[in-house]
Amino acid sequence: MARAVTTRHKVTATVFAWIVALIIFFPILYTLVTSLKTEPEAIAGFSLIPSGTFENYITVQTRSDYLKPFTNSVILSVGSTILALIIAIPSAWAMAFSPTKRTKDILMWMLSTKMMPAVAVLVPIYLLFRDFGLLDSRIGLTVMLTLINLPIVVWMLYTYFREIPGEILEAARMDGAGLWQEIVYVLTPMAVPGIASTLLLNIILAWNESFWTIRLTTTNAAPLTAFIASFSSPQGLFWAKLSAASTMAIAPILILGWFSQKQLVRGLTFGAVK
């Protein structure tokens, strides 16, 4: 009897959960479906069954030079993340393994720089970029993305490094390991998972950053965010092509995101929720 109730409960919960999940996912699903329709089909009213053409993807690839913003997105997000990691790893390391009274304050201060509204410094950054010839350059934007994500990278690494037990280092030292051996054989293997999660999450954040990437680029360095934002004027008969471009812009990061969802929570809450 009890078992029957549990099964019924599970079925009811399942039905509701799937309905909610499908409603939330619907806009993405519908974009994917529309991208596989022909243009007349796309504006012919609601339908979840496309004719299954890949024509839009081919058109977007060949005609609107999709590859360039895509390459820019990859370069900017990966480049800025690696740069941020190089700068952040030593800091997080020092904070985690030789903390002082001020470590917590420094971490809070770093986080507080994220509170500064980006738009408040739009004017000076824009003018500096213009004067140094950095507008619409990948280098300028990579530096920019590195700086805005640096506090999060330091924080995330810090929360991961802090969990590496200090005793294990002592044990290694007792066994006669030198500093170099300590780093290569003991610390690195333990730190790699944390660094990998940070890398993944930060690539996602950098890929989707949509203020500086839109404002500081025009064509050469424009990543997918700027490319897609340029479609904002009404697109009359380009519904299906727009859907194809949108699908390609979000697909890589969506898949990365699915793999990183476990680390997402602790990463984005700076270890406050696990």
Next chain:
Amino acid sequence: MATHNTKTLARLMMAPSVLLLLVWMIVPLAMTLWFSFQNYNLLSPANVNFAGFLNYEFFYTDPAFFQSIWNTLVIVCGVLFITVVGGIAIALLLDQPIFGQGIVRILVISPFFVMPPVAALIWKNMIMHPGYGVFADIANLLGQQPIDWFAQYPLFSIVIIVAWQWLPFATLILLTALQSLDGEQKEAAEMDGANFFNRFIYLVLPHLARAVTVVILIQTIFLLGVYAEILVTTNGGPGYASTNLAFLIYRTALLGYDVGGASAGGIIAVVLANIIAIFLMRAVGRNLD
């Protein structure tokens, strides 16, 4: 001696990120402050002179200013309300044993990974478009006149889009917190005859307080700067109906070429963000330690 060395090394290791962030924080902010007291228009860069508080006066007396502050608050509070309430409801649902939990989680979390311009375009064209959107199809099916969302309810439409992007974030964090709730405690409450409502109020909600605080803190940081969603959908209009403070500053700076005015707006935005940050930090500080 050894500890002294370690300390020096630790300082050296921290120096690059601390110095970079210090420069990144001080230089642009100092420049914004300086510009905010200058008469500086990009169209006549030769005529730069001291303006005193004139820029602030102009910005402050502009009727668009108060509307943009109001709109900023509506976006932040509206999205927070939808995501926290909706997030708790969905997290409670997903915490039940269900078939296909993994896939359901993936579907629910997905909008978070959609870049803001794409999210805005999808909603603008696929869902809310008065001619070809899904909402219009539904309205036609019911024999109703389709709503022109961005013309009639511009701010509400933006709140919906942004809430859709952040609902997964809130849900995921609240679900994680929910799953750390002790099962035995729940069972004990159940045995003692506490119904679902009582268990929710006295057991689940207090347990979620910390996670809710974190959700509010982190979302507020991002919601104060909502930009791409407005740019792609309404461009701040009609009039100033959907212009938030961030968008107003952008309009003044890059569409009006008014460096001084935009900088004054920027300083006002920093002050506002700090006031909110202080309140939040206090609230969070209580919950986090």
